[in-house]
Amino acid sequence: NAGVTQTPKFQVLKTGQSMTLQCAQDMNHNSMYWYRQDPGMGLRLIYYSASEGTTDKGEVPNGYNVSRLNKREFSLRLESAAPSQTSVYFCASSENSGWGLLNSPLHFGNGTRLTVT
Amino acid sequence: GQQVMQIPQYQHVQEGEDFTTYCNSSTTLSNIQWYKQRPGGHPVFLIQLVKSGEVKKQKRLTFQFGEAKKNSSLHITATQTTDVGTYFCAGPRDSSYKLIFGSGTRLLVRP
Numbered sequence: 001n002a003g004v005t006q007t008p009k010f011q012v013l014k015t016g017q018s019m020t021l022q023c024a025q026d027m028n029h030n031s032m033y034w035y036r037q038d039p040g041m042g043l044r045l046i047y048y049s050a051s052e053g054t055t056d057k058g059e060v061p062n063g064y065n066v067s068r069l070n071k072r073e074f075s076l077r078l079e080s081a082a083p084s085q086t087s088v089y090f091c092a093s094s095e096n097s098g099w100g101l102l103n104s105p106l107h108f109g110n111g112t113r114l115t116v117t
Numbered sequence: 118g119q120q121v122m123q124i125p126q127y128q129h130v131q132e133g134e135d136f137t138t139y140c141n142s143s144t145t146l147s148n149i150q151w152y153k154q155r156p157g158g159h160p161v162f163l164i165q166l167v168k169s170g171e172v173k174k175q176k177r178l179t180f181q182f183g184e185a186k187k188n189s190s191l192h193i194t195a196t197q198t199t200d201v202g203t204y205f206c207a208g209p210r211d212s213s214y215k216l217i218f219g220s221g222t223r224l225l226v227r228p
Contacts, residue, residue: 045218103148103167104165106152106216
């Protein structure tokens, strides 16, 4: 039981390049999330998917797109990377009960450390 | 919009001293969660509080949810070096699936 798996672990991009961060969970969770964490700061929500087939913007969605490919997988795409997107990216999943309210814990992956030069 | 603030931002204590971090929301929260992140690691869930005035304990950690459900605290009794890390509170925004994190309190413990 791997939990939440993120790939890659590290990535260096040049300004303007694109890439997709992959995330998969094997806990049969309904909700999935992408957060970014900058040095000395908290976690800021980029996008989330409350259930399979739905996605919604978080606090800092600009410059990113997401795809909930199926119940297991939730990818984050940077179309044209910028130095301001240098950060650690965490994917997370949560069981949730379907009542429209988050009421169960988030399980996080190990993160992807992205540097944009 | 809804904001979740944490204080202090940073605390350095001697091993054996107590530690408290406070979390304040600008709006009423349906529930609040606490996470711990070790240096270089990922956040790990500690506990969820749901009821007004709720108090929960995990060994040396005591969590409290305010009566108005707008604030919460985490108290660690007799800190140990294993308590080192950043502690985050988090609450659902607008009673949805959006989980918004506080800015975190970084705890360092001198042995």
